[in-house]
Amino acid sequence: MQRWLTPCVLISLLLALCVYMPILKPAFQWIQSDGQALVYERSSLLALLKNHMLLVLASALIGTVVAVSAGIFVTRPSGRDFLPLVSQIASIGQTVPPVAVMALAVPAVGFGEAPILVALILYGLLPILRNTLTGLENIDESVREAAKGMGMSASQVLIQIELPLAFRVIIAGIRTSVTINIATAAIGSTVGARTLGDPVIAGLVNGNTAYVVQGALLIGLLALTTDSLFEALEPGPR
Protein backbone atom coordinates (compact mmCIF):
# COMPACT_ATOMS: atom_id res chain seq x y z
CA MET A 1 0.00 0.00 0.00
CA GLN A 2 2.97 2.24 0.81
CA ARG A 3 3.96 2.35 -2.85
CA TRP A 4 0.70 4.08 -3.83
CA LEU A 5 1.17 6.92 -1.34
CA THR A 6 3.36 9.18 -3.49
CA PRO A 7 1.24 8.92 -6.67
CA CYS A 8 -1.95 9.55 -4.66
CA VAL A 9 -0.52 12.65 -3.03
CA LEU A 10 0.77 13.95 -6.37
CA ILE A 11 -2.55 13.31 -8.16
CA SER A 12 -4.50 15.18 -5.47
CA LEU A 13 -2.03 18.04 -5.60
CA LEU A 14 -2.29 18.24 -9.39
CA LEU A 15 -6.10 18.27 -9.40
CA ALA A 16 -6.25 20.73 -6.52
CA LEU A 17 -3.91 23.12 -8.32
CA CYS A 18 -6.01 22.97 -11.49
CA VAL A 19 -9.17 23.86 -9.60
CA TYR A 20 -7.93 26.19 -6.88
CA MET A 21 -5.13 28.04 -8.71
CA PRO A 22 -6.64 31.43 -7.72
CA ILE A 23 -5.74 30.70 -4.08
CA LEU A 24 -2.09 31.24 -5.03
CA LYS A 25 -2.86 34.78 -6.25
CA PRO A 26 -0.74 36.47 -3.54
CA ALA A 27 2.29 34.47 -4.65
CA PHE A 28 1.76 35.40 -8.29
CA GLN A 29 1.24 39.03 -7.23
CA TRP A 30 4.82 38.92 -6.01
CA ILE A 31 6.09 37.53 -9.36
CA GLN A 32 3.98 39.73 -11.62
CA SER A 33 3.05 43.11 -10.20
CA ASP A 34 2.23 45.14 -13.35
CA GLY A 35 -1.55 44.83 -13.11
CA GLN A 36 -2.07 42.08 -15.72
CA ALA A 37 -4.42 39.20 -14.93
CA LEU A 38 -2.70 36.93 -12.47
CA VAL A 39 -4.36 33.56 -13.00
CA TYR A 40 -4.88 31.99 -16.44
CA GLU A 41 -8.64 31.93 -16.99
CA ARG A 42 -9.08 31.79 -20.77
CA SER A 43 -10.04 28.18 -20.38
CA SER A 44 -10.34 25.76 -17.50
CA LEU A 45 -6.99 24.33 -16.43
CA LEU A 46 -8.75 21.03 -15.76
CA ALA A 47 -9.86 20.85 -19.42
CA LEU A 48 -6.32 21.63 -20.57
CA LEU A 49 -4.96 18.91 -18.26
CA LYS A 50 -7.46 16.42 -19.68
CA ASN A 51 -6.56 17.26 -23.25
CA HIS A 52 -2.83 17.15 -22.47
CA MET A 53 -3.18 13.72 -20.92
CA LEU A 54 -5.28 12.42 -23.80
CA LEU A 55 -2.62 13.50 -26.29
CA VAL A 56 0.13 11.78 -24.31
CA LEU A 57 -1.96 8.68 -23.71
CA ALA A 58 -2.92 8.32 -27.38
CA SER A 59 0.65 8.81 -28.54
CA ALA A 60 1.96 6.36 -25.91
CA LEU A 61 -0.54 3.68 -26.94
CA ILE A 62 0.14 4.03 -30.65
CA GLY A 63 3.88 4.42 -30.07
CA THR A 64 4.03 1.31 -27.87
CA VAL A 65 2.12 -0.84 -30.33
CA VAL A 66 4.24 0.33 -33.27
CA ALA A 67 7.59 0.21 -31.46
CA VAL A 68 7.08 -3.15 -29.76
CA SER A 69 5.84 -4.76 -32.98
CA ALA A 70 8.77 -3.29 -34.91
CA GLY A 71 11.18 -4.48 -32.21
CA ILE A 72 9.72 -7.97 -32.34
CA PHE A 73 9.75 -8.04 -36.14
CA VAL A 74 13.41 -7.15 -36.54
CA THR A 75 14.51 -9.73 -33.98
CA ARG A 76 12.72 -12.58 -35.83
CA PRO A 77 14.64 -14.56 -38.47
CA SER A 78 12.50 -13.03 -41.23
CA GLY A 79 13.16 -9.44 -40.16
CA ARG A 80 16.82 -9.79 -39.09
CA ASP A 81 18.01 -7.91 -42.18
CA PHE A 82 16.32 -4.74 -40.95
CA LEU A 83 17.81 -4.86 -37.47
CA PRO A 84 20.85 -2.61 -38.12
CA LEU A 85 18.71 -0.06 -39.97
CA VAL A 86 16.00 0.07 -37.32
CA SER A 87 18.38 0.25 -34.38
CA GLN A 88 20.23 3.12 -36.13
CA ILE A 89 16.98 4.98 -36.63
CA ALA A 90 16.12 4.39 -32.99
CA SER A 91 19.32 6.04 -31.79
CA ILE A 92 19.68 8.79 -34.40
CA GLY A 93 15.99 9.70 -34.34
CA GLN A 94 16.35 10.81 -30.76
CA THR A 95 18.61 13.67 -31.83
CA VAL A 96 15.98 15.30 -34.08
CA PRO A 97 14.18 17.98 -32.02
CA PRO A 98 10.40 17.48 -31.69
CA VAL A 99 9.82 21.10 -32.78
CA ALA A 100 11.30 20.23 -36.15
CA VAL A 101 9.01 17.19 -36.50
CA MET A 102 6.03 19.37 -35.64
CA ALA A 103 7.03 22.13 -38.07
CA LEU A 104 7.26 19.52 -40.82
CA ALA A 105 3.94 17.98 -39.81
CA VAL A 106 1.90 21.21 -39.95
CA PRO A 107 1.95 21.56 -43.75
CA ALA A 108 0.96 17.91 -44.06
CA VAL A 109 -1.85 17.65 -41.50
CA GLY A 110 -2.76 21.28 -40.72
CA PHE A 111 -3.02 23.07 -37.37
CA GLY A 112 -4.59 21.72 -34.18
CA GLU A 113 -4.04 18.44 -32.33
CA ALA A 114 -2.90 16.46 -35.37
CA PRO A 115 0.67 17.79 -35.87
CA ILE A 116 1.60 17.47 -32.20
CA LEU A 117 0.15 13.96 -32.13
CA VAL A 118 2.36 13.03 -35.10
CA ALA A 119 5.40 14.52 -33.37
CA LEU A 120 4.62 12.79 -30.07
CA ILE A 121 4.11 9.41 -31.71
CA LEU A 122 7.29 9.61 -33.77
CA TYR A 123 9.34 10.99 -30.94
CA GLY A 124 7.86 8.75 -28.27
CA LEU A 125 8.28 5.47 -30.06
CA LEU A 126 12.06 5.78 -30.24
CA PRO A 127 12.86 5.08 -26.56
CA ILE A 128 10.34 2.23 -26.58
CA LEU A 129 11.85 0.76 -29.73
CA ARG A 130 15.36 1.05 -28.34
CA ASN A 131 14.40 -0.65 -25.10
CA THR A 132 12.41 -3.37 -26.85
CA LEU A 133 15.50 -4.18 -28.92
CA THR A 134 17.76 -4.13 -25.86
CA GLY A 135 15.36 -6.28 -23.88
CA LEU A 136 14.98 -8.91 -26.59
CA GLU A 137 18.64 -8.92 -27.63
CA ASN A 138 19.93 -9.30 -24.08
CA ILE A 139 18.12 -12.54 -23.36
CA ASP A 140 20.62 -15.30 -22.68
CA GLU A 141 20.98 -17.33 -25.87
CA SER A 142 20.92 -20.59 -23.91
CA VAL A 143 17.41 -19.76 -22.68
CA ARG A 144 16.14 -19.38 -26.22
CA GLU A 145 18.01 -22.51 -27.30
CA ALA A 146 16.50 -24.53 -24.45
CA ALA A 147 12.98 -23.29 -25.19
CA LYS A 148 13.26 -24.14 -28.85
CA GLY A 149 15.17 -27.37 -28.32
CA MET A 150 12.51 -28.71 -25.98
CA GLY A 151 9.70 -28.18 -28.45
CA MET A 152 8.28 -24.68 -28.09
CA SER A 153 7.02 -23.10 -31.30
CA ALA A 154 8.39 -19.70 -32.32
CA SER A 155 5.30 -17.92 -31.02
CA GLN A 156 5.38 -19.82 -27.72
CA VAL A 157 9.02 -18.82 -27.25
CA LEU A 158 8.07 -15.19 -27.92
CA ILE A 159 5.01 -15.02 -25.70
CA GLN A 160 6.05 -17.30 -22.83
CA ILE A 161 9.76 -16.60 -22.70
CA GLU A 162 11.05 -13.59 -24.61
CA LEU A 163 8.39 -10.97 -23.87
CA PRO A 164 8.14 -11.72 -20.14
CA LEU A 165 11.94 -11.55 -19.86
CA ALA A 166 12.12 -8.28 -21.80
CA PHE A 167 9.05 -6.85 -20.03
CA ARG A 168 10.85 -4.73 -17.45
CA VAL A 169 13.13 -3.13 -20.00
CA ILE A 170 10.23 -2.41 -22.36
CA ILE A 171 8.22 -0.82 -19.52
CA ALA A 172 11.23 1.33 -18.65
CA GLY A 173 11.25 2.51 -22.28
CA ILE A 174 7.56 3.38 -22.14
CA ARG A 175 8.18 5.27 -18.90
CA THR A 176 10.94 7.36 -20.46
CA SER A 177 8.84 7.96 -23.56
CA VAL A 178 5.76 9.10 -21.64
CA THR A 179 7.73 11.38 -19.34
CA ILE A 180 9.47 13.06 -22.26
CA ASN A 181 6.20 13.37 -24.15
CA ILE A 182 4.44 15.10 -21.26
CA ALA A 183 6.98 17.88 -21.60
CA THR A 184 6.98 17.79 -25.40
CA ALA A 185 3.18 17.94 -25.70
CA ALA A 186 3.26 21.49 -24.30
CA ILE A 187 4.90 22.68 -27.53
CA GLY A 188 1.68 21.66 -29.26
CA SER A 189 0.15 24.91 -28.03
CA THR A 190 2.22 26.79 -30.63
CA VAL A 191 0.30 25.05 -33.44
CA GLY A 192 -3.13 25.29 -31.91
CA ALA A 193 -3.42 22.15 -29.80
CA ARG A 194 -5.09 22.66 -26.41
CA THR A 195 -2.53 21.61 -23.82
CA LEU A 196 -1.03 22.76 -20.56
CA GLY A 197 1.40 24.63 -22.78
CA ASP A 198 -1.37 27.22 -23.40
CA PRO A 199 -0.65 29.32 -20.27
CA VAL A 200 3.08 29.10 -20.96
CA ILE A 201 2.77 30.32 -24.56
CA ALA A 202 0.24 33.00 -23.62
CA GLY A 203 2.53 34.13 -20.81
CA LEU A 204 5.55 34.31 -23.10
CA VAL A 205 3.64 36.26 -25.75
CA ASN A 206 2.21 38.78 -23.27
CA GLY A 207 5.20 38.99 -20.97
CA ASN A 208 3.15 37.48 -18.15
CA THR A 209 5.52 35.44 -15.96
CA ALA A 210 2.70 34.28 -13.68
CA TYR A 211 1.06 32.42 -16.59
CA VAL A 212 4.36 30.81 -17.53
CA VAL A 213 4.91 29.64 -13.96
CA GLN A 214 1.38 28.21 -13.71
CA GLY A 215 1.76 26.23 -16.92
CA ALA A 216 5.22 25.01 -16.04
CA LEU A 217 4.12 24.01 -12.53
CA LEU A 218 1.28 21.86 -13.84
CA ILE A 219 3.35 20.24 -16.58
CA GLY A 220 6.12 19.43 -14.12
CA LEU A 221 3.66 18.04 -11.62
CA LEU A 222 1.98 15.89 -14.28
CA ALA A 223 5.36 14.46 -15.28
CA LEU A 224 6.21 13.66 -11.65
CA THR A 225 2.79 12.10 -11.05
CA THR A 226 3.07 9.87 -14.10
CA ASP A 227 6.58 8.81 -13.22
CA SER A 228 5.56 7.91 -9.69
CA LEU A 229 2.66 5.89 -11.10
CA PHE A 230 5.09 3.86 -13.21
CA GLU A 231 7.26 3.43 -10.15
CA ALA A 232 4.32 2.09 -8.16
CA LEU A 233 3.18 -0.21 -10.96
CA GLU A 234 6.61 -1.71 -11.53
CA PRO A 235 6.75 -5.36 -10.48
CA GLY A 236 8.83 -5.68 -7.34
CA PRO A 237 12.10 -7.61 -7.27
CA ARG A 238 11.75 -11.31 -6.65
Add this chain to the structure above:
Amino acid sequence: MIELRNVTRHFGKTIAVDNINLTIRSGEVCALVGSSGCGKSTTLRMINRLLPLSSGEILVDNKDIQYMDARALRLNMGYVIQGTGLFPHWSVARNIAMVPRLLNWDKAAISQRVDELLNLLGLEPNIYANKYPHQLSGGEAQRVGVARALAADPKILLMDEPFGALDAITREALQMEVLRIQKQVRKTIVFVTHDIDEALRLATRVAVMDQGRIIQYDTPVNILRYPASEFVEQLIGWQDRGLRLLALQPVHKLMVSHQTPRPTTPGVIAVQESDSLRTALSLMIWHNQPQLAVINATGEESGILTHSQILKVSI
Protein backbone atom coordinates in the same frame (compact mmCIF):
# COMPACT_ATOMS: atom_id res chain seq x y z
CA MET B 1 17.35 -46.34 -31.65
CA ILE B 2 19.07 -43.48 -33.40
CA GLU B 3 20.81 -43.97 -36.74
CA LEU B 4 22.90 -41.40 -38.55
CA ARG B 5 23.55 -42.30 -42.17
CA ASN B 6 26.10 -40.39 -44.23
CA VAL B 7 25.26 -37.24 -42.32
CA THR B 8 27.04 -34.12 -43.54
CA ARG B 9 26.68 -30.52 -42.46
CA HIS B 10 28.31 -27.48 -44.07
CA PHE B 11 28.50 -23.98 -42.67
CA GLY B 12 29.19 -21.99 -45.81
CA LYS B 13 32.28 -23.63 -47.26
CA THR B 14 33.54 -25.19 -44.05
CA ILE B 15 32.48 -28.74 -43.38
CA ALA B 16 31.45 -29.14 -39.75
CA VAL B 17 30.29 -32.73 -39.94
CA ASP B 18 31.73 -34.90 -42.67
CA ASN B 19 29.75 -37.92 -43.80
CA ILE B 20 29.34 -39.68 -40.46
CA ASN B 21 27.59 -42.95 -39.72
CA LEU B 22 26.54 -43.78 -36.20
CA THR B 23 24.07 -46.21 -34.68
CA ILE B 24 22.99 -45.73 -31.09
CA ARG B 25 20.90 -48.60 -29.77
CA SER B 26 18.08 -48.10 -27.31
CA GLY B 27 19.24 -47.87 -23.72
CA GLU B 28 22.81 -47.00 -24.66
CA VAL B 29 24.72 -43.99 -23.45
CA CYS B 30 26.72 -42.60 -26.33
CA ALA B 31 29.37 -39.96 -25.76
CA LEU B 32 30.50 -37.73 -28.60
CA VAL B 33 33.95 -36.64 -27.54
CA GLY B 34 36.59 -34.50 -29.20
CA SER B 35 38.23 -31.11 -29.06
CA SER B 36 36.22 -27.95 -29.69
CA GLY B 37 35.17 -27.44 -33.29
CA CYS B 38 35.25 -31.13 -34.13
CA GLY B 39 31.55 -31.19 -34.98
CA LYS B 40 30.23 -32.98 -31.91
CA SER B 41 27.74 -30.28 -30.90
CA THR B 42 26.66 -29.84 -34.50
CA THR B 43 25.97 -33.58 -34.68
CA LEU B 44 23.88 -33.47 -31.52
CA ARG B 45 21.90 -30.46 -32.68
CA MET B 46 21.04 -32.19 -35.92
CA ILE B 47 19.42 -35.06 -34.01
CA ASN B 48 16.71 -32.75 -32.64
CA ARG B 49 16.67 -30.69 -35.82
CA LEU B 50 17.93 -27.47 -34.28
CA LEU B 51 20.23 -27.61 -37.28
CA PRO B 52 19.20 -28.98 -40.66
CA LEU B 53 21.30 -31.62 -42.41
CA SER B 54 23.19 -30.69 -45.54
CA SER B 55 22.94 -34.28 -46.73
CA GLY B 56 22.35 -37.77 -45.38
CA GLU B 57 19.57 -38.91 -43.09
CA ILE B 58 18.88 -39.43 -39.42
CA LEU B 59 16.45 -42.12 -38.31
CA VAL B 60 14.86 -42.27 -34.89
CA ASP B 61 13.17 -45.64 -34.29
CA ASN B 62 13.43 -46.25 -38.03
CA LYS B 63 11.61 -43.05 -38.96
CA ASP B 64 13.39 -40.32 -40.91
CA ILE B 65 13.26 -37.22 -38.71
CA GLN B 66 13.16 -34.99 -41.75
CA TYR B 67 9.59 -36.02 -42.35
CA MET B 68 8.55 -35.65 -38.71
CA ASP B 69 7.15 -32.50 -37.16
CA ALA B 70 10.15 -30.75 -35.59
CA ARG B 71 8.20 -29.77 -32.48
CA ALA B 72 6.76 -33.23 -31.93
CA LEU B 73 10.26 -34.66 -32.36
CA ARG B 74 11.73 -32.29 -29.76
CA LEU B 75 8.91 -32.82 -27.28
CA ASN B 76 9.90 -36.48 -27.28
CA MET B 77 13.59 -35.82 -26.67
CA GLY B 78 14.93 -34.40 -23.45
CA TYR B 79 17.50 -31.68 -24.01
CA VAL B 80 20.08 -30.51 -21.48
CA ILE B 81 22.53 -27.73 -22.33
CA GLN B 82 25.64 -26.36 -20.74
CA GLY B 83 24.35 -23.03 -19.44
CA THR B 84 21.31 -24.92 -18.04
CA GLY B 85 19.01 -22.68 -20.09
CA LEU B 86 16.56 -22.50 -17.19
CA PHE B 87 13.89 -19.84 -17.63
CA PRO B 88 14.79 -17.15 -15.09
CA HIS B 89 11.22 -15.85 -14.72
CA TRP B 90 9.79 -19.26 -13.84
CA SER B 91 10.05 -21.17 -10.58
CA VAL B 92 11.88 -24.50 -10.48
CA ALA B 93 8.55 -26.35 -10.55
CA ARG B 94 7.29 -24.35 -13.52
CA ASN B 95 10.57 -24.93 -15.36
CA ILE B 96 10.32 -28.68 -14.87
CA ALA B 97 6.65 -28.60 -15.89
CA MET B 98 7.44 -26.99 -19.23
CA VAL B 99 7.15 -29.97 -21.57
CA PRO B 100 4.22 -31.64 -19.74
CA ARG B 101 2.38 -28.32 -20.02
CA LEU B 102 3.15 -28.10 -23.72
CA LEU B 103 1.73 -31.61 -23.99
CA ASN B 104 -1.41 -30.51 -22.08
CA TRP B 105 -1.09 -32.89 -19.16
CA ASP B 106 -3.65 -32.23 -16.45
CA LYS B 107 -2.57 -30.20 -13.44
CA ALA B 108 -2.53 -32.97 -10.86
CA ALA B 109 -0.42 -35.19 -13.08
CA ILE B 110 2.05 -32.36 -13.66
CA SER B 111 2.54 -31.47 -10.02
CA GLN B 112 2.91 -35.14 -9.10
CA ARG B 113 5.53 -35.56 -11.84
CA VAL B 114 7.43 -32.46 -10.71
CA ASP B 115 7.69 -33.78 -7.15
CA GLU B 116 8.74 -37.17 -8.42
CA LEU B 117 11.53 -35.66 -10.51
CA LEU B 118 12.76 -33.35 -7.77
CA ASN B 119 13.03 -36.39 -5.51
CA LEU B 120 14.77 -38.38 -8.23
CA LEU B 121 17.39 -35.64 -8.57
CA GLY B 122 17.83 -35.38 -4.81
CA LEU B 123 16.17 -31.98 -4.47
CA GLU B 124 13.64 -31.74 -1.64
CA PRO B 125 10.37 -30.54 -3.31
CA ASN B 126 9.29 -28.45 -0.31
CA ILE B 127 12.51 -26.46 -0.45
CA TYR B 128 13.17 -26.24 -4.16
CA ALA B 129 9.83 -26.24 -6.02
CA ASN B 130 9.16 -22.55 -5.48
CA LYS B 131 12.71 -21.25 -5.79
CA TYR B 132 13.79 -19.27 -8.81
CA PRO B 133 16.83 -20.23 -10.92
CA HIS B 134 18.95 -17.35 -9.61
CA GLN B 135 18.57 -18.75 -6.10
CA LEU B 136 20.19 -22.06 -7.06
CA SER B 137 23.85 -23.07 -7.07
CA GLY B 138 25.36 -24.21 -10.36
CA GLY B 139 24.98 -27.88 -9.47
CA GLU B 140 21.38 -27.48 -8.31
CA ALA B 141 20.50 -25.55 -11.46
CA GLN B 142 21.91 -28.30 -13.65
CA ARG B 143 19.97 -30.91 -11.67
CA VAL B 144 16.84 -28.94 -12.42
CA GLY B 145 17.94 -28.84 -16.06
CA VAL B 146 18.16 -32.64 -16.08
CA ALA B 147 14.80 -32.95 -14.29
CA ARG B 148 13.21 -30.65 -16.85
CA ALA B 149 14.60 -32.78 -19.68
CA LEU B 150 13.19 -35.95 -18.11
CA ALA B 151 9.80 -34.42 -17.30
CA ALA B 152 7.65 -35.97 -20.01
CA ASP B 153 9.54 -39.26 -19.81
CA PRO B 154 11.12 -39.04 -23.27
CA LYS B 155 12.83 -42.12 -24.69
CA ILE B 156 15.84 -40.11 -25.76
CA LEU B 157 17.95 -37.64 -23.83
CA LEU B 158 20.35 -35.27 -25.56
CA MET B 159 22.94 -33.46 -23.46
CA ASP B 160 25.31 -30.81 -24.78
CA GLU B 161 28.30 -30.50 -22.42
CA PRO B 162 25.86 -30.80 -19.54
CA PHE B 163 28.40 -30.51 -16.75
CA GLY B 164 30.98 -28.40 -18.55
CA ALA B 165 30.43 -25.28 -16.48
CA LEU B 166 30.57 -26.98 -13.09
CA ASP B 167 33.48 -27.33 -10.68
CA ALA B 168 35.19 -30.72 -10.49
CA ILE B 169 33.49 -31.91 -7.31
CA THR B 170 29.97 -30.94 -8.36
CA ARG B 171 30.60 -32.38 -11.80
CA GLU B 172 31.60 -35.74 -10.42
CA ALA B 173 28.61 -35.83 -8.10
CA LEU B 174 26.28 -35.13 -11.01
CA GLN B 175 27.95 -37.74 -13.19
CA MET B 176 27.32 -40.32 -10.48
CA GLU B 177 23.75 -39.07 -10.25
CA VAL B 178 23.23 -39.54 -13.98
CA LEU B 179 24.62 -43.08 -13.81
CA ARG B 180 22.27 -43.86 -10.94
CA ILE B 181 19.27 -42.35 -12.71
CA GLN B 182 20.12 -44.10 -15.96
CA LYS B 183 20.02 -47.44 -14.10
CA GLN B 184 16.44 -46.60 -13.10
CA VAL B 185 15.07 -45.02 -16.25
CA ARG B 186 17.05 -46.64 -19.10
CA LYS B 187 16.98 -43.82 -21.62
CA THR B 188 18.88 -43.66 -24.85
CA ILE B 189 21.35 -40.90 -24.04
CA VAL B 190 23.56 -39.00 -26.45
CA PHE B 191 25.89 -36.52 -24.82
CA VAL B 192 28.63 -34.24 -25.98
CA THR B 193 31.74 -33.63 -23.94
CA HIS B 194 35.36 -32.63 -24.37
CA ASP B 195 36.29 -34.41 -21.15
CA ILE B 196 37.50 -37.93 -21.99
CA ASP B 197 37.15 -39.06 -18.37
CA GLU B 198 33.51 -38.01 -18.35
CA ALA B 199 32.97 -39.90 -21.60
CA LEU B 200 34.67 -43.06 -20.31
CA ARG B 201 32.83 -42.90 -17.01
CA LEU B 202 29.30 -42.33 -18.28
CA ALA B 203 29.13 -43.85 -21.73
CA THR B 204 28.50 -47.40 -22.81
CA ARG B 205 29.92 -46.38 -26.18
CA VAL B 206 32.25 -43.55 -27.04
CA ALA B 207 32.46 -41.86 -30.43
CA VAL B 208 35.74 -40.00 -30.80
CA MET B 209 35.39 -37.16 -33.30
CA ASP B 210 38.01 -35.09 -35.07
CA GLN B 211 37.54 -32.59 -37.89
CA GLY B 212 33.96 -33.60 -38.50
CA ARG B 213 34.64 -37.32 -38.71
CA ILE B 214 34.15 -40.17 -36.30
CA ILE B 215 37.60 -41.64 -35.73
CA GLN B 216 36.52 -44.48 -33.47
CA TYR B 217 33.22 -45.72 -32.07
CA ASP B 218 33.58 -48.39 -29.43
CA THR B 219 33.13 -49.31 -25.79
CA PRO B 220 35.24 -47.36 -23.28
CA VAL B 221 37.41 -50.41 -22.53
CA ASN B 222 38.12 -50.99 -26.22
CA ILE B 223 38.87 -47.33 -26.79
CA LEU B 224 41.52 -47.56 -24.07
CA ARG B 225 42.90 -50.91 -25.18
CA TYR B 226 42.85 -50.49 -28.91
CA PRO B 227 42.92 -46.81 -29.82
CA ALA B 228 42.33 -46.55 -33.56
CA SER B 229 44.69 -43.70 -34.29
CA GLU B 230 47.33 -41.44 -32.86
CA PHE B 231 44.65 -38.85 -32.18
CA VAL B 232 42.71 -41.24 -29.97
CA GLU B 233 45.93 -42.25 -28.20
CA GLN B 234 46.63 -38.63 -27.48
CA LEU B 235 43.10 -38.07 -26.23
CA ILE B 236 43.22 -40.96 -23.77
CA GLY B 237 46.73 -40.01 -22.74
CA TRP B 238 49.69 -42.38 -22.93
CA GLN B 239 50.63 -42.12 -19.30
CA ASP B 240 47.17 -42.39 -17.76
CA ARG B 241 45.80 -45.18 -19.93
CA GLY B 242 46.48 -47.87 -17.36
CA LEU B 243 44.79 -45.98 -14.58
CA ARG B 244 41.83 -45.09 -16.76
CA LEU B 245 41.41 -48.75 -17.64
CA LEU B 246 41.46 -49.65 -13.96
CA ALA B 247 38.90 -46.96 -13.25
CA LEU B 248 36.45 -48.64 -15.62
CA GLN B 249 36.43 -52.01 -13.92
CA PRO B 250 34.91 -52.96 -10.62
CA VAL B 251 36.75 -54.95 -7.99
CA HIS B 252 34.37 -57.92 -8.13
CA LYS B 253 35.48 -58.75 -11.69
CA LEU B 254 39.01 -59.60 -10.60
CA MET B 255 38.78 -60.62 -6.97
CA VAL B 256 39.24 -64.17 -5.72
CA SER B 257 36.04 -65.05 -3.90
CA HIS B 258 35.88 -66.96 -0.66
CA GLN B 259 33.70 -70.04 -0.75
CA THR B 260 31.35 -68.42 1.73
CA PRO B 261 31.43 -64.82 2.89
CA ARG B 262 32.94 -64.41 6.34
CA PRO B 263 32.82 -61.69 8.97
CA THR B 264 35.40 -58.96 8.49
CA THR B 265 38.59 -58.96 10.53
CA PRO B 266 38.93 -55.60 12.27
CA GLY B 267 41.83 -53.42 11.14
CA VAL B 268 42.20 -55.03 7.72
CA ILE B 269 42.31 -52.66 4.75
CA ALA B 270 39.31 -53.37 2.56
CA VAL B 271 37.49 -52.22 -0.58
CA GLN B 272 33.86 -52.58 -1.66
CA GLU B 273 33.02 -55.01 -4.44
CA SER B 274 31.61 -52.13 -6.44
CA ASP B 275 34.66 -49.89 -6.08
CA SER B 276 36.89 -49.51 -9.11
CA LEU B 277 40.22 -51.26 -9.43
CA ARG B 278 41.78 -47.83 -9.51
CA THR B 279 40.51 -47.15 -6.01
CA ALA B 280 41.82 -50.54 -4.92
CA LEU B 281 45.27 -49.82 -6.36
CA SER B 282 45.32 -46.43 -4.70
CA LEU B 283 44.54 -48.03 -1.33
CA MET B 284 47.31 -50.61 -1.82
CA ILE B 285 49.82 -47.88 -2.56
CA TRP B 286 48.72 -45.69 0.30
CA HIS B 287 48.72 -48.45 2.92
CA ASN B 288 51.65 -50.32 1.40
CA GLN B 289 49.56 -53.50 1.21
CA PRO B 290 49.98 -56.08 -1.56
CA GLN B 291 46.46 -57.36 -0.99
CA LEU B 292 43.10 -56.10 0.16
CA ALA B 293 40.02 -57.67 1.63
CA VAL B 294 36.88 -57.24 -0.45
CA ILE B 295 33.60 -56.44 1.25
CA ASN B 296 30.23 -57.16 -0.30
CA ALA B 297 27.04 -55.13 -0.10
CA THR B 298 25.96 -56.76 3.17
CA GLY B 299 29.25 -55.84 4.86
CA GLU B 300 30.83 -59.29 4.93
CA GLU B 301 34.24 -60.13 3.55
CA SER B 302 33.57 -61.92 0.28
CA GLY B 303 37.05 -62.31 -1.14
CA ILE B 304 40.51 -60.87 -1.60
CA LEU B 305 42.26 -58.85 -4.28
CA THR B 306 46.01 -58.91 -4.83
CA HIS B 307 48.16 -56.40 -6.62
CA SER B 308 49.45 -59.01 -9.08
CA GLN B 309 45.86 -59.50 -10.28
CA ILE B 310 45.52 -55.79 -10.85
CA LEU B 311 48.71 -55.70 -12.85
CA LYS B 312 47.28 -58.28 -15.23
CA VAL B 313 44.18 -56.23 -16.03
CA SER B 314 45.28 -55.01 -19.43
CA ILE B 315 46.09 -58.50 -20.71
